[in-house]
Amino acid sequence: MINIVDDFFTKKQLLNVQNYAGGAFYKPVFFTQSRNKENKNREDSYGIRHLFELKSSLGKIIHKRCLKKFSYIIKDTYPPGQGALDKRKLDVFQPHNDGGLGKVNLYIQLIGPTAVSNGICFYDKDQKLDMHIGFRENRAVLFDSKIVHTPNVSSDKIWRTTITLFINKGDFK
Numbered sequence: 001m002i003n004i005v006d007d008f009f010t011k012k013q014l015l016n017v018q019n020y021a022g023g024a025f026y027k028p029v030f031f032t033q034s035r036n037k038e039n040k041n042r043e044d045s046y047g048i049r050h051l052f053e054l055k056s057s058l059g060k061i062i063h064k065r066c067l068k069k070f071s072y073i074i075k076d077t078y079p080p081g082q083g084a085l086d087k088r089k090l091d092v093f094q095p096h097n098d099g100g101l102g103k104v105n106l107y108i109q110l111i112g113p114t115a116v117s118n119g120i121c122f123y124d125k126d127q128k129l130d131m132h133i134g135f136r137e138n139r140a141v142l143f144d145s146k147i148v149h150t151p152n153v154s155s156d157k158i159w160r161t162t163i164t165l166f167i168n169k170g171d172f173k
Contacts, residue, residue, distance in 0.1 A: 001104075001142075001143060001144045002122060002131065002141065002142075002143040002144075002147070003070055003141065003142040003143070004133060004139065004140070004141050005069045005070065005139070005140050006136060006138065006139050007138055008065055008069055008108055008138050008139065008140035009061070009065055009138055013061055013065070014137070014138050017058060017061070017110065017163075018110060018111055018137075018161075020058060021050075021085050021110055021111060021161050022111075024050040024052075024085055025050060026048035026049060026050045026085070026087055027048060027049060027050075028047075028048055028049075029047060029048065029049040029086070047086055047087050047088025047089065048086070048087045048088070049084045049085065049086050049087075050084065050085040050086075051079065051082045051083070051084050052082065052083055052084070052085065053081060053082060054074070054077060054081050054082060054083060054165075055081065058083075059083060062074075062083060062106070062108075062163070062165065065140075066106060066140075066142070067173065069140065070140075070142050070172075071172055071173040072104075072106075072142060072170055072171070072172050072173070073170055073171055073172075073173055074106070074165065074167055074170045075167075075169035075170050075171070076167070076168055076169040076170075077102065077165050077166055077167050077168060078101045078102050078166040078168050083106075083163060083164065083165040084163065084164045084165070085110070085161060085162075085163055086161065086162050086163070086164055087159060087160070087161050088151065088159065088160065088162075089157060089158070089159050090118050090151055090152065090153055090157060090158055090159070090160065093121075093150050093151075093153050094150050094151065095121075095123060095127070095148050095149070095150040096148065096149070096150065097145060097146050097147060097148045097149070098145040098146075098166055099145045099146040101145060101166035101168075102145050102165075102166030102167045102168040103144070103145055103167060103168055103169075103170070104142060104143070104144060104145055104167040104170060105141075105142070105143050105144075105145050105164065105165070105166060105167070106140065106141075106142050106163075106164070106165040106167060107120065107140065107141045107142075107143070107162060107163070107164055108138075108139070108140045108141075108162060108163040108164075109135050109136060109137055109138065109139045109140070109141075109160070109162055110137060110138075110160075110161045110162055110163055111137060111160060111161035112135050112137065112158065112159070112160030112161060113135070113158060113160075114134070114135060114136045114137065115134060115135055116132070116134040117134075117152060118134070118135045118151075118152055118158055118160060119132060119133045119134040119135040119151075119152050120132070120133050120135075120141065120149055120150070120151060120152065121133075121149060121150050121151075121152050122143070122147055122148070122149045123147070123148040123149065123150075127148060132152060135152075135160060145166065
């Protein structure tokens with residue numbers, strides 16, 4: 001299951017969320033499969049992350065928009081009751097799945113240049129590249145967390161900001 005919608009937020013909501021993201025405090029995040037926990041390198045890093053509560057105004061907007069745009073009801077997330085703003089430099093392919101974190105991912109492209117080359121890639125069951133979705137601010141993708149995916153690598157090594165929710169309880173309306 002991979003569902004894509006553009007204009008996830010209203011224009012006013014998008015500007016408010018982008019402003020919030022611009023002023024948020026971020027911390028480095030590393031993939032759990034990193035071999036050497038003490039001596040992590042760039043390939044081990046997901047980027048930097050800011051967690052927010054789903055009870056916050058941002059979380060409430062995402063709940064409402066997910067229901068409106070995908071007919072999907074978010075009941076709980078991992079970490080419990082939280083979502084994440086992520087900033088990352090697109091310079092390393094990092095194929096992974098998030099099946100251990102949730103059943104469904106909600107991925108929202110928030111800040112970055114519109115381009116085919118800086119979106120998200122999905123792999124088939126044989127671990128071969130299958131589908132690519134370009135980056136466009138305010139585009140959202142709802143997909144099965146077990147699908148292997150990676151941010152696409154940009155030759156310009158740009159930074160982008162996205163929102164991720166690992167949904168472990170939810171249903172289509």
